[in-house]
Amino acid sequence: MRKLDLLFAILLMLCIWQALVLITGAPHFILPSPWRVAKSAYFNRVLIGENALVTITEILLGLLLGTLFGVATALQLTLSKTAERLMLPILVFTQAVPVFALAPLLTLWFGYGMGSKVVMAVLIIYFPVTSAFHDGLTRIDRGYLDLAKTMGGRQLQILRHIRIPAALPALGSGLKLAAVYAPIGAVIGEWVGASKGLGYLMLLANGRVKTDLMFACLITLACLTVILHSLVGMLAKRLSNYAEGVER
Amino acid sequence: MSPSPEIMFKGCFFIENKQLFDASFVMPAGQWTCLLGPSGVGKSTILRLLLGLKTGGHFKGEISTSDGQSIAGQISYMAQSDLLLPWLSVVENLMVGASLRGDTHDEERAMMLLDRVGLSDHGHKKPAALSGGMRQRAALARTLMEDRPIVLLDEPFSALDAGTRADMQELSAELLTGKTVLLVTHDPAEASRVADQILVMNKTGMVVWPAPELPAIRAVDAPETLLCQSKLLAHLRALAA
Ligand SMILES: Nc1ncnc2c1ncn2[C@@H]1O[C@H](COP(=O)(O)OP(=O)(O)OP(=O)(O)O)[C@@H](O)[C@H]1O
Ligand SMILES: [Mg+2]
Numbered sequence: 244m245r246k247l248d249l250l251f252a253i254l255l256m257l258c259i260w261q262a263l264v265l266i267t268g269a270p271h272f273i274l275p276s277p278w279r280v281a282k283s284a285y286f287n288r289v290l291i292g293e294n295a296l297v298t299i300t301e302i303l304l305g306l307l308l309g310t311l312f313g314v315a316t317a318l319q320l321t322l323s324k325t326a327e328r329l330m331l332p333i334l335v336f337t338q339a340v341p342v343f344a345l346a347p348l349l350t351l352w353f354g355y356g357m358g359s360k361v362v363m364a365v366l367i368i369y370f371p372v373t374s375a376f377h378d379g380l381t382r383i384d385r386g387y388l389d390l391a392k393t394m395g396g397r398q399l400q401i402l403r404h405i406r407i408p409a410a411l412p413a414l415g416s417g418l419k420l421a422a423v424y425a426p427i428g429a430v431i432g433e434w435v436g437a438s439k440g441l442g443y444l445m446l447l448a449n450g451r452v453k454t455d456l457m458f459a460c461l462i463t464l465a466c467l468t469v470i471l472h473s474l475v476g477m478l479a480k481r482l483s484n485y486a487e488g489v490e491r
Numbered sequence: 492m493s494p495s496p497e498i499m500f501k502g503c504f505f506i507e508n509k510q511l512f513d514a515s516f517v518m519p520a521g522q523w524t525c526l527l528g529p530s531g532v533g534k535s536t537i538l539r540l541l542l543g544l545k546t547g548g549h550f551k552g553e554i555s556t557s558d559g560q561s562i563a564g565q566i567s568y569m570a571q572s573d574l575l576l577p578w579l580s581v582v583e584n585l586m587v588g589a590s591l592r593g594d595t596h597d598e599e600r601a602m603m604l605l606d607r608v609g610l611s612d613h614g615h616k617k618p619a620a621l622s623g624g625m626r627q628r629a630a631l632a633r634t635l636m637e638d639r640p641i642v643l644l645d646e647p648f649s650a651l652d653a654g655t656r657a658d659m660q661e662l663s664a665e666l667l668t669g670k671t672v673l674l675v676t677h678d679p680a681e682a683s684r685v686a687d688q689i690l691v692m693n694k695t696g697m698v699v700w701p702a703p704e705l706p707a708i709r710a711v712d713a714p715e716t717l718l719c720q721s722k723l724l725a726h727l728r729a730l731a732a
Contacts, residue, residue: 385545386570386574387576389539389542389544389545389570390568390570390574391591392544393544393563393566393568394567394587394588394591394592394637395563395564395591395592396588396591396592397591397592397593400590400591400592400593401591404587404590404591405576405591408576409578486577486578487577487578488577488578488579488617488619488620
């Protein structure tokens with residue numbers, strides 16, 4: 244049923260697209276038809292695949308490291324009131340700096356290769372993951388903490404046995420946000436300066452007025468993001484099922 | 492385990508500068524005290540004060556023990572809601588105290604208690620898969636698991652069917668023999684069965700109600716139990732009117 248819906252949605256989009264091409268009569272270097280894009284995607288499949296692989300690696304590394312840093316920070320903030328008081332304002336302040344504006348600087352510091360893109364993705368997801376997980380760790384049913392206190396629980400054990408499991412659904416929502424942001428970070432990093440990756444290929448295609456290739460890259464990127472988002476969504480669902488103690 | 496102390500409570504409790512109650516009572520060492528009173532009068536609040544937990548108001552008074560030691564650390568508490576951790580199985584919930592203190596688990600005792608509260612077939616299940624009454628029995632077992640000299644129970648049997656309730660009263664009486672127990676309940680029959688001392692609380696203060704002469708725990712159908720129950724009920728109704 245769901246799959247059928249998806250198929251119809253895709254077909255509908257293709258129809259609208261084709262209709263737009265026919266109605267506006269735009270030349271193919273402005274708006275290529277779906278068929279042209281499909282042909283271009285097929286002829287350039289190796290090129291697109293190689294570059295997509297680079298972008299995927301950047302996204303996954305960014306997600307992994309950003310999540311690790313975010314989780315570690317949130318735990319640190321929860322364990323130490325001093326850290327919370329000092330770091331929370333700093334964290335919020337740094338969020339006021341648009342990360343995209345840092346992209347040229349990151350390229351300067353971390354080079355043309357994958358490094359600067361991974362850092363970009365890490366920076367962009369660090370805050371959502373940290374704040375979502377920290378929220379979950381602190382906004383917890385008072386009753387559980389009261390119980391733990393009367394049982395003479397130790398802070399680290401309370402964190403391990405109560406706070407972290409209770410915060411897993413919140414972490415899940417943070418990860419879902421991260422899955423949307425990470426590809427944006429990686430691609431913007433590639434736009435600013437790269438010799439590989441989907442973002443780089445898109446700029447290249449654009450420059451050479453190969454609009455059909457540009458579209459093929461765009462669609463590939465969109466598909467990657469959707470797949471990533473649904474995988475992370477499944478993980479988030481598992482986390483919240485675990486925390487609620489219900490079988491899938 | 493140290494012997495159970497006597498506990499003295501005396502003081503006023505205020506919410507936003509309005510007095511909620513002015514209460515003074517003694518929980519005799521090693522005995523069961525039952526606390527009754529209309530909803531919202533401050534029974535759960537008294538438990539929280541004894542436990543040293545945060546309340547929504549301000550307490551002016553004194554809570555002390557006969558052995559001079561602080562209550563914290565020798566107390567075990569069953570809250571009005573079961574507070575089972577949803578991600579742990581029932582057995583793991585029973586042993587959560589040890590987990591939180593970093594102690595070793597006493598699985599044997601957990602299985603024994605689980606059996607005694609009639610949940611031996613449900614130990615591996617998550618709380619979400621239990622009924623309300625089963626959850627309450629699991630929470631009771633967790634409280635008994637702690638084995639502390641002072642035990643505070645906030646309406647521990649409210650969700651149980653009459654038969655199971657009588658069983659659980661007997662089980663608790665058996666396992667909590669010699670401990671200083673404070674049981675909050677709305678049920679005059681329960682108080683008449685298990686109490687060594689009955690306290691009735693209302694806005695104006697706290698009254699000691701005569702408990703039956705028979706030693707606790709009493710038979711459900713003992714004439715003394717039934718008489719105490721009906722008189723207590725009449726008193727509570729008069730209070731509510
Ligand atoms: N966190 C809080 N903040 C403000 N007021 C509170 C808070 N908790 C309880 N109260 C108030 O304190 C009063 C006593 O509450 P408490 O839970 O002790 O009542 P209770 O006697 O246990 O009632 P019940 O029999 O319904 O459980 C109530 O009027 C309630 O509105
Ligand atoms: Mg209450």
